[in-house]
Amino acid sequence: MAANLQVLLDNRPTGKVSPANFRTVETAAPAPGPGQVLVRHQFLSLDPYMRGRLSDAKSYAAPQEVGAVMGGGTVGIVEASNDPRFKAGDAVVGMGGWQRYGSSDGRDLRVIDAKAIPIQAYLGPLGMPGVTAWYGLNKIIAPKGGETVVVSAATGAVGSVVGQLATLAGARAVGIAGGPEKRAYAVQELGYAVCVDHKSPHFADEMKAALPNGVDGLFENVGGEPFAQAMRRLNTFSRVAICGLIASYEGAPTALPDMRVFLVKRFKMEGFIVSDHMDLWPQAIGELAGHAAAGRLKWRETIRDGLENAPQALVDLLHGGNFGKMLIRIN
Ligand SMILES: NC(=O)c1ccc[n+]([C@@H]2O[C@H](COP(=O)([O-])OP(=O)(O)OC[C@H]3O[C@@H](n4cnc5c(N)ncnc54)[C@H](OP(=O)(O)O)[C@@H]3O)[C@@H](O)[C@H]2O)c1
Incomplete structure (x- = not known):
């Protein structure tokens, strides 16, 4: 069984967020259950909204649970699937969280075309x-x-x-x-x-x-x-x-x-x-993909290697330390 590196919220920040608010653990990668899909993540998106979820104050989204794997957008490759909508080898975007492997019922997953455009663009300009x-x-x-x-x-x-x-x-x-x-x-x-x-x-x-x-x-x-x-x-x-x-x-x-x-x-x-506007996402992504394919849309990325560096990368993102989309490459 492959090892699954995971980053959990260990404790809520009282002032500024720091890497000490997180904990990295290693567990066994889950086997997909009936109807489930197992994805090996390649990139994790770090986003400013994550700061709001570290607090338990009332907001538009539920707070991140202490002791649970941090939530977050991911792109990766389907490793195994018991869901007919996905097959091994498919590139997918989803909300797999701060971990190397994610298993889900596929509701958050969408198959993407990662041949023409780098897979991580689906966490940035096409995401x-x-x-x-x-x-x-x-x-x-x-x-x-x-x-x-x-x-x-x-x-x-x-x-x-x-x-x-x-x-x-x-x-x-x-x-x-x-x-x-x-x-x-x-x-x-x-x-x-x-x-x-x-x-x-x-x-x-x-x-x-x-x-x-x-x-x-x-x-x-x-x-x-x-x-x-x-x-x-x-x-x-x-x-x-x-x-x-x-x-x-x-x-x-x-x-x-x-x-x-x-x-x-x-x-x-x-x-x-x-x-709040999920109905418009297909239209928006279609138009953005058209601009990207025609060379009308440029972007840049700040890529940090290794899930264990995600906490520091989030801290840096919140203080302007990124230049373009902040990503973690999961190896
Ligand atoms: N409403 C929504 O649905 C929604 C969805 C996604 C994102 N957002 C919001 O959109 C904004 C941009 O998000 P993003 O993902 O594109 O992040 P980003 O712009 O890639 O990164 C954050 C940037 O904020 C700038 N910044 C300016 N003043 C800052 C300050 N006092 N402290 C920290 N950073 C400062 C920094 O750029 P400089 O170095 O150029 O100052 C930093 O690089 C965020 O406020 C985010 O919460 C909202």
Whole structure:
């Protein structure tokens, strides 16, 4: 029986999350029961939402159970199957968790084509982050040609797709990212008209210079100062998609806009959770796959090797230590 390396939540963080909140164990890989599928995982997705689940505070998703295998998106190869929808050798995407092998009733699994596109793209631009970008941009911001769309965490898994889709829609995409390397990549590779460094001492002035025509659409991934600066430049009838507020996931307070601005600017602000819109995933993934196949969609990845390094990689993701989609390669 093959060994199954698993990472469990050992204890809930009281302040910032650290690797000491997790425990790695080795068990025997499960044999698939009747109707079950056994998948050997190749990549694990690390995502900011995981931080929220480490807490037992009420949220849109149930908390991660202490002592249980950490939940998370995975891609891998079917090793054995007692479900006629899957056969050994199929590439699949699912929610297999922080472990080398996952066995399930197949409800969370989807067969994917990993020949033309690297398998881990189904955890990034052709997966949950890509659909998140597609939904928030198309269904909330709905940019018109010539409008200005601001995207925070502009080079990240979600933001990189938002910026490219906004540009393809004829909008002027303005990114916000941390540091000169991310900023250059945003403009040179992702096609942002300009990208502002939120770590610059002149951030407010640089935002002003980058937005001569104000903001028609704001795709918010971060909160904090980037959000405050973009909000300050909203145009009348603009749209704000609240996708994430990563700057506050480790406890920093979220800044609320002065209510008067809603009235004066007559803008729309809408929060969303991509899993509420499962009916739209096939359309979104189809369109994103079309862009990828035509070379219109670029992405980058930060890949760490070994499941035992997943806790530190999550800590790093929550503090901007990734450049593109954060992944664990499971060997
Ligand atoms: N609503 C939904 O359904 C949904 C679904 C997926 C993701 N999300 C949200 O979308 C956002 C982006 O997720 P992602 O998976 O694409 O992550 P990501 O952007 O690949 O990685 C997170 C990035 O946030 C940036 N960041 C800016 N300020 C930060 C701060 N104060 N602390 C930590 N990080 C900061 C960092 O980029 P810089 O170095 O450029 O600052 C970091 O690389 C997150 O808020 C996430 O929760 C929402």
